[in-house]
Amino acid sequence: MKIEMPTTDRRTMLGLTALTAGAAIAAASSPAIAADDAKTMAKPAMTPDQALAKLIDGNRRFVADQIPVADISTKRRLEIAKSQAPFAVLVGCADSRVGPEHLFGGGLGELFIVRTAGNYVDDAGYGSIAYAIAALGTPLIVVLGHERCGAVDAATKLVTNNSQLPPSLTRMVKPILPAVIDARATLGTKTDLVDHAIHMNVRHVVRGLRETSDPILAEPLKAGKVKVVGAYYDLDTGEVDFFDRG
Numbered sequence: 001m002k003i004e005m006p007t008t009d010r011r012t013m014l015g016l017t018a019l020t021a022g023a024a025i026a027a028a029s030s031p032a033i034a035a036d037d038a039k040t041m042a043k044p045a046m047t048p049d050q051a052l053a054k055l056i057d058g059n060r061r062f063v064a065d066q067i068p069v070a071d072i073s074t075k076r077r078l079e080i081a082k083s084q085a086p087f088a089v090l091v092g093c094a095d096s097r098v099g100p101e102h103l104f105g106g107g108l109g110e111l112f113i114v115r116t117a118g119n120y121v122d123d124a125g126y127g128s129i130a131y132a133i134a135a136l137g138t139p140l141i142v143v144l145g146h147e148r149c150g151a152v153d154a155a156t157k158l159v160t161n162n163s164q165l166p167p168s169l170t171r172m173v174k175p176i177l178p179a180v181i182d183a184r185a186t187l188g189t190k191t192d193l194v195d196h197a198i199h200m201n202v203r204h205v206v207r208g209l210r211e212t213s214d215p216i217l218a219e220p221l222k223a224g225k226v227k228v229v230g231a232y233y234d235l236d237t238g239e240v241d242f243f244d245r246g
């Protein structure tokens with residue numbers, strides 16, 4: 001089976017052209033979202049750096065096997081039953097070993113999570129991110145890749161060995177191919193192409209979000225109210241390395 005290589009245009013890669021219109025329509029068609037937007041964006045609960053520090057601290061506790069700090073109590077559930085204000089959007093892989101709330105000790109109502117195999121952001125994923133930013137006032141977006149990612153590994157095999165996949169799985173790896181191609185071109189003295197591609201894939205997704213022309217995200221980014229950072233989770237140590245902080 002021959003695969004048509006996707007364009008490396010970042011906006012097209014993230015489907016941002018379609019998304020811009022979709023997100024704008026979603027916001028405009030819902031007075032409730034517009035009202036929430038004004039309320040939450042006027043008084044952000046945390047700065048992007050405070051949100052990042054909270055994630056770093058949560059991961060430190062996770063690595064140290066400390067008592068779970070995640071608040072999943074009845075009291076907390078009732079506190080947020082009618083509204084939410086998550087402090088971070090997590091774009092992560094569907095892999096069963098990388099549940100964001102576990103890695104950061106996140107409780108109910110704290111993380112707004114978008115997950116696909118290979119932590120790719122498609123149109124629906126971007127719409128979800130835009131909703132968190134515009135309607136919930138979330139100040140931080142984290143794109144989280146991880147060690148030994150099966151989706152990136154499959155994409156790498158396809159590029160290097162021209163291996164074949166069933167069409168449904170090809171849909172999973174196709175958006176990752178530009179990152180693998182970039183990784184192969186910049187491998188240098190590194191020996192682990194898959195791991196380099198995992199980092200590159202995170203960088204691609206981060207860059208696509210940072211460079212979006214969609215004002216719902218572009219304006220708070222420019223104003224410093226929102227940050228997009230890239231991170232890598234080590235399956236062996238449990239540590240999350242925020243290697244791309246912009």
Ligand SMILES: [Zn+2]
Pocket residue numbers: 093094095117118119146148149150151152
């Ligand atoms: Zn993965």
